[in-house]
Amino acid sequence: MSALAPACYSMTGRKLIKGVAVLLFVGYFSLLVYQGGITFSYQEPRVQVPVLLIEPVTITNINESDITRNITLEDLFISVKTTQLYQYTRLPIILKTWFQLAKEQIWFFTDIDNPQHQSLTNGHMINTNCTTSHSVNSLCCKMGAEYDFFLEQKKKWFCHFDDDNYVNVPRLLSVLQRFNYKEDWYLGRTSVSKPLKAYFRRDKPNANQLYRIKFWFGTGGAGICISRGLALKMLPIASGGRFASVCKEASFPDDVSMGFIMEIMMRRNLTVMKEFHSHLEPMKLLATDTLKDQVSFGYSKNQNEWNVVNVPGFDTRYDPTRFLSLHCFLFPHFSFCPR
Template sequence: MGTLRMFKAAVVLITLGYCSLLVYQGSVNFNFIESRPGSVQAAFTLTTSEPVTDTKLQGSGQNKNITLDDIFISVKTSKHFHQTRLPHILNSWYLLAKEQTWFFTDGDNDTLKKLTNGHLINTNCSDTHQRAHLCCKTSVEYDWFLQSGKKWWCHFDDDNYVNVPRLLTKLQEFDPQEDWYLGRISVDKPVTLFILPKETKKKPSLKGSLWFGTFGAGVCISKSLALKMVPLASGGKFISMCNSIKLPDDITMGYLISHLLGVNMVVVREFHSHLEQMKLLPLKILRDQISFGYSTNNVLNVPGFDETYDPTRFLSLHCFLYPHFEFCPR
């Protein structure tokens, strides 16, 4: 009888916890630890483990009706990188999608605003790299996408090179009137979540896992799915969710879409981030990839300009993919 009572009590507690998540601003909080290589452990909220599907198994057929004008590309940046990271983008892949690309930053820059034809948006978020401030920018990006009326929202970071024609080809495999969450996981297994007991001497207990698309590689969301996110994410609600469950912006997005809305992430293996070893990507496959990243001592091994002139290899990659540009070596 004692065991049965304990079981019933556990069921009640789990049910109450689940209900509190659905309103995410309620008074009940569950804290979790993320076990992710190379990152600081952070607090999490209960979620479930869902399978991640591959684009080879999914997709709804070629959709040639989708054009570049149907895509809203947002790039998250900061005033700290206006003079360092953005020039590499503006002189390379941005040239392929000037009208579709918007930069979301935390400070004004009249020169960049003119160069981008007004596509530099000051979010008025803080310029730090803290969770709340990154969530703030993502929230603004999402609201701007909704206002644009476009069929696809694709988020990238300011250390990404985007192979725009390949991005378009990939999106043409999916129907934006259906729910699609396209991304690339940063590890080959889900993030493991643990519940933290109130008594600090007790060990955390395993409570589930979470798949999410890392923003550092790129994430695309269909209009149908974005509209279903409105009650939970629009008008600053995404910031509230981040603060309530204490998740980084990309993991919060995965939590919102996969757990709350029940839409599995589709892995796009052509997305790449600086979390991978860029130099290990063979030259022969670069034309088929969608995004690339870079970090200190982690760049693509692609021929072209001198490394002093092109430390990110973005210009060299751009000329390798599209040699017809005038600035490319002949």
């Protein structure tokens, strides 16, 4: 790495954020990520720009003999980001299925009060008072609320998922048992084929010097997990509403901003988890005999075409997302499952 990189990394978090100037593709990139695109390109500037590189994405392969069973279900904090728009469509599916596997560990972060859902979740619905839109500000507002609430719970792992996810909770726990929660772990799944590229200006004495940064991020639609050891180190950068400030000044959505904080500001790499999946992948390619080994699933609908996991079960008219069928496939003892 060039001599310029250490100087950049030594800047305080606040100075780095103030220096961020996304000159290329942010709007285009955000559109691709949230509409299912997986590639992007950009025009290189004509001037010579020093490159600030990070280590590539790491993939951790751990043998079963290396697993340390240092956590239980009670050590998990699982947050689900949702909104008023989906309170009677996406949310009831979660409440009927995988919420039942970890009622005390799962919390919903929304933007509306719903007494019925408060009762069904035993008070686990948090009205963040963020806006109901799918804007960067609203997404980041909720993610910041999730992070702050996690810090109050004294749990060992913070795992975020979206309301179009199904989470195999027992499998999530077994996967997290591979990692030491006291160490720095940022776990997730990428949704783009190349690291995101952006530019920023340094503060004095080289205020006019552009630097190029590259970083990976875990897509929120597949789920991300952060160890408590790493979450505590984020306090000066992300706590008390600071996370939303990072998003606003960098103009990145919530999951991208998390990757920016981790990989650029804190120099902690994303560890790719092959067991995490989002609707940005073709769900039908997941083999039925491997479903028990996966952690998260997604679904989406493009016009009349559903991108869903291929699993036997209920009629598609009753279960178009296939999450009810998936739940019964994994946990057939539930009362609503066919006998």
